[in-house]
Amino acid sequence: MIKSAYSFATQKEKIKQHIIVVWVDNETGVLARVVGLFSGRGYNIDSLAVAEVDKKKNISRITIATSGTPQVLQQIKLQLGKLVPVHKVADFPSNKKTLMREMALLKIVASKTQLEKAKNLCKKYKYIILDKTEKSFVFEISALKKEIDDLIKKLQPLGLASASRTGVVAMTKGSEIYQQD
Amino acid sequence: MANLFTGAEIVFKVLEDHGVEHIFGYPGGAVLPIYDELKNHTKIKHILVRHEQGAGHAAEGYARSSGKPGVLLVTSGPGATNAVTALTDAYMDSIPLVCITGQVPTHLIGTDAFQECDTTGITRPCTKHNWLVKDVNKLSSILNKAFEVATTGRPGPVLVDIPKDIQFKKGKYIKFKEVKKNENKSNITFNGIDNSIEQAIELIKKSSKPIFYTGGGVINSGPKATELLRELVSLTGFPITSTLQGLGAFPGDDNQFLGMLGMHGTYEANNAMHDCDLMINIGARFDDRITGKIDEFSPKSKKIHIDIDPSSINKNVSVDLAIVGDVKFVLKKLISSIKEKYPNFADSNKQGISSWWKQIELWRKKNSLGFSNSKEVIKPQYAVQRLYELTKAQDTFITTEVGQHQMWAAQHYKFNKPNRWMTSGGLGTMGYGLPAAIGVQVANPDKLVIDIAGEASVLMTMQEMSTAVQYKLPIKIFILNNEYMGMVRQWQELLHDKNYSESYTAALPDFVKLAEAYGCVGIRANKPDELDKKISEMLASNKPVIFDCVVDKTENCYPMIPSGKPHNQMLLGKQDEDDKISEEGKVLV
Numbered sequence: 001m002i003k004s005a006y007s008f009a010t011q012k013e014k015i016k017q018h019i020i021v022v023w024v025d026n027e028t029g030v031l032a033r034v035v036g037l038f039s040g041r042g043y044n045i046d047s048l049a050v051a052e053v054d055k056k057k058n059i060s061r062i063t064i065a066t067s068g069t070p071q072v073l074q075q076i077k078l079q080l081g082k083l084v085p086v087h088k089v090a091d092f093p094s095n096k097k098t099l100m101r102e103m104a105l106l107k108i109v110a111s112k113t114q115l116e117k118a119k120n121l122c123k124k125y126k127y128i129i130l131d132k133t134e135k136s137f138v139f140e141i142s143a144l145k146k147e148i149d150d151l152i153k154k155l156q157p158l159g160l161a162s163a164s165r166t167g168v169v170a171m172t173k174g175s176e177i178y179q180q181d
Numbered sequence: 182m183a184n185l186f187t188g189a190e191i192v193f194k195v196l197e198d199h200g201v202e203h204i205f206g207y208p209g210g211a212v213l214p215i216y217d218e219l220k221n222h223t224k225i226k227h228i229l230v231r232h233e234q235g236a237g238h239a240a241e242g243y244a245r246s247s248g249k250p251g252v253l254l255v256t257s258g259p260g261a262t263n264a265v266t267a268l269t270d271a272y273m274d275s276i277p278l279v280c281i282t283g284q285v286p287t288h289l290i291g292t293d294a295f296q297e298c299d300t301t302g303i304t305r306p307c308t309k310h311n312w313l314v315k316d317v318n319k320l321s322s323i324l325n326k327a328f329e330v331a332t333t334g335r336p337g338p339v340l341v342d343i344p345k346d347i348q349f350k351k352g353k354y355i356k357f358k359e360v361k362k363n364e365n366k367s368n369i370t371f372n373g374i375d376n377s378i379e380q381a382i383e384l385i386k387k388s389s390k391p392i393f394y395t396g397g398g399v400i401n402s403g404p405k406a407t408e409l410l411r412e413l414v415s416l417t418g419f420p421i422t423s424t425l426q427g428l429g430a431f432p433g434d435d436n437q438f439l440g441m442l443g444m445h446g447t448y449e450a451n452n453a454m455h456d457c458d459l460m461i462n463i464g465a466r467f468d469d470r471i472t473g474k475i476d477e478f479s480p481k482s483k484k485i486h487i488d489i490d491p492s493s494i495n496k497n498v499s500v501d502l503a504i505v506g507d508v509k510f511v512l513k514k515l516i517s518s519i520k521e522k523y524p525n526f527a528d529s530n531k532q533g534i535s536s537w538w539k540q541i542e543l544w545r546k547k548n549s550l551g552f553s554n555s556k557e558v559i560k561p562q563y564a565v566q567r568l569y570e571l572t573k574a575q576d577t578f579i580t581t582e583v584g585q586h587q588m589w590a591a592q593h594y595k596f597n598k599p600n601r602w603m604t605s606g607g608l609g610t611m612g613y614g615l616p617a618a619i620g621v622q623v624a625n626p627d628k629l630v631i632d633i634a635g636e637a638s639v640l641m642t643m644q645e646m647s648t649a650v651q652y653k654l655p656i657k658i659f660i661l662n663n664e665y666m667g668m669v670r671q672w673q674e675l676l677h678d679k680n681y682s683e684s685y686t687a688a689l690p691d692f693v694k695l696a697e698a699y700g701c702v703g704i705r706a707n708k709p710d711e712l713d714k715k716i717s718e719m720l721a722s723n724k725p726v727i728f729d730c731v732v733d734k735t736e737n738c739y740p741m742i743p744s745g746k747p748h749n750q751m752l753l754g755k756q757d758e759d760d761k762i763s764e765e766g767k768v769l770v
């Protein structure tokens with residue numbers, strides 16, 4: 001696709017995965033503003049997690065997994081920073097300094113032996129059985145995105161009937177917290 | 182217990198607090214309480230337009246020519262959607278607007294009520310911010326914030342959507358208190374580089390082929406920025422070029438000025454941009470009409486970018502040094518640092534850039550704005566030149582529509598002051614110029630205001646002539662009438678084998694009679710030798726005038742950087758056309 005009016009897109013820069021964390025006023029429309037900025041400017045959203053984190057100050061934390069060239073990632077941050085309800089924007093690189101987790105609820109409907117097999121597969125991760133019947137299990141798994149992707153793939157032939165996943169949430173390691181500069 | 186006021190009263194109290202004297206608007210069911218309140222506020226004059234898009238463009242013209250935010254007031258539903266083009270236009274060109282819309286009563290929101298639309302949803306991508314007011318007690322603080330957001334940082338439009346019940350409800354009004362801004366703390370660093378001014382000066386000192394590339398940001402920063410720019414340019418002796426929006430920040434007739442750059446910029450400006458070794462971008466945004474083919478854009482230069490908006494930096498073109506801040510503060514610092522470090526900079530530096538100037542003079546000799554004049558038909562370029570010559574003695578304000586005439590106006594009308602040139606650059610909105618001229622005339626009652634128009638564009642908002650007549654606004658609509666959507670025709674000639682698909686307007690109105698129907702003056706010029714006399718007649722009239730200037734129908738606008746080409750491969754005229762545009766170039770806009 002030709003992006004800008006009379007230039008060609010050339011010089012493909014490397015696309016990188018990033019996690020952008022945005023602290024916003026928890027008010028109506030704020031998520032639409034953030035998401036609208038991404039769709040309007042053609043940025044990717046790989047996953048999204050939002051919830052209020054400070055009731056007193058009325059602040060929500062939005063965690064967006066995205067990908068783009070370094071130039072695009074910088075644009076994303078700067079454009080987000082211009083939105084009025086945005087307090088700060090952080091960029092968590094997907095590397096060893098960042099803790100990342102996704103959660104999934106997985107329902108297996110299958111025979112007893114299949115259910116046992118499924119359970120064994122889940123054992124590799126942090127899991128809880130939230131609900132159990134003769135014919136079904138509901139697992140809660142908390143792991144990295146890729147791990148959940150893998151698990152789902154393996155559970156499919158074992159009777160995975162329903163999967164519900166959160167977007168990734170992230171935090172820096174150590175005692176530091178993110179300060180806007 | 183503080184006094185309570187209705188929402189409608191609060192709206193006017195806040196407008197008064199911000200010194201608003203004019204609002205452009207159109208009434209309707211969802212704003213009637215506000216319109217009812219108008220009678221109690223004689224300091225605020227309401228200008229009734231004929232279409233809400235007109236209100237928006239008029240407010241833009243008002244803002245651009247006065248430096249104050251423009252205010253518009255429209256009803257819910259169609260009133261709001263009609264304003265969207267103007268809001269987007271203001272967003273693209275960084276014009277401060279405050280748009281107040283009525284909304285259906287709070288309890289009806291979401292029910293598909295009569296004239297309900299999701300105004301904040303629709304305008305979210307074309308405003309800096311917008312608000313739906315759900316509590317009358319918050320109305321004054323929201324409106325204050327709206328003015329602040331519109332006018333600070335990179336300016337732009339904002340919208341406040343007020344449901345009808347909130348307009349009736351009584352609530353607290355908090356008087357606006359201006360917060361004194363600390364001007365020196367304008368945050369002029371970027372990416373932690375705090376010696377950026379020193380770095381800039383070193384680049385300036387070292388350069389032997391420098392150029393200033395300036396944009397609308399200089400104008401938006403205010404008259405002080407313009408003065409400082411002039412000082413910096415004469416201090417350095419460097420050549421300067423300007424974007425479409427920056428015209429007037431530097432005198433158009435000064436020898437250091439190379440004219441406008443970009444798609445229809447001059448040969449010398451574009452070649453200097455291409456060959457320079459130092460580009461100093463002040464308040465411009467490397468937009469695609471400027472850069473041409475991006476990866477062949479000024480390949481050998483170091484680039485400095487001064488901009489108030491950090492997201493403008495490295496958006497389209499990577500730069501070597503970014504200075505984020507208000508132009509006037511950055512220029513002030515730059516100038517004082519140069520003077521301190523290199524007193525006599527211009528003299529000591531003359532030698533270093535003399536061969537660069539020689540090269541520029543060679544490019545200038547091409548006379549790229551030249552055209553072959555005619556005794557039979559009026560050439561559009563000639564018409565703009567005559568208009569300039571006959572109006573340059575007065576303080577004249579020019580607006581335009583969009584098309585060839587717009588480019589000819591930019592090329593041949595010379596601006597010496599900021600805020601005298603109002604054109605839709607970013608969005609390229611046909612129909613902008615006439616209502617914008619109305620706004621300009623409202624802000625500058627005794628000045629000469631001319632819309633250099635195309636016959637196709639001007640018909641898009643022609644109804645606003647009625648507004649001009651009602652308020653006795655003597656705007657002059659100077660139509661370069663070529664019967665074609667000339668710019669479309671030009672592209673079809675160059676790129677689509679002269680298949681002039683739907684770019685001819687049959688059944689154009691008789692503009693002279695149309696003027697008479699509106700109650701203003703109509704004048705027509707057919708021949709070059711009657712042009713001066715007719716223009717003088719137009720200028721002598723104290724009424725709004727529609728001037729039908731019948732021009733050559735097939736004239737093209739040159740020079741031109743064709744699609745997909747870099748700056749140093751311009752078309753200078755018809756003879757260049759055939760071999761220059763590749764198949765790839767044809768798919769670009």
Ligand SMILES: Cc1ncc(C[n+]2csc(CCOP(=O)(O)OP(=O)(O)O)c2C)c(N)n1
Nearest residue numbers: 584585586611635636637638665666667668
């Ligand atoms: C609202 C809108 N619709 C369509 C266009 C595309 N467009 C750009 S220039 C142009 C032709 C303008 O014709 P005219 O006003 O007669 O000006 P000329 O080029 O002939 O000087 C058109 C259709 C536009 N810029 N704006």
Ligand SMILES: [Mg+2]
Nearest residue numbers: 635636665667
């Ligand atoms: Mg035309």
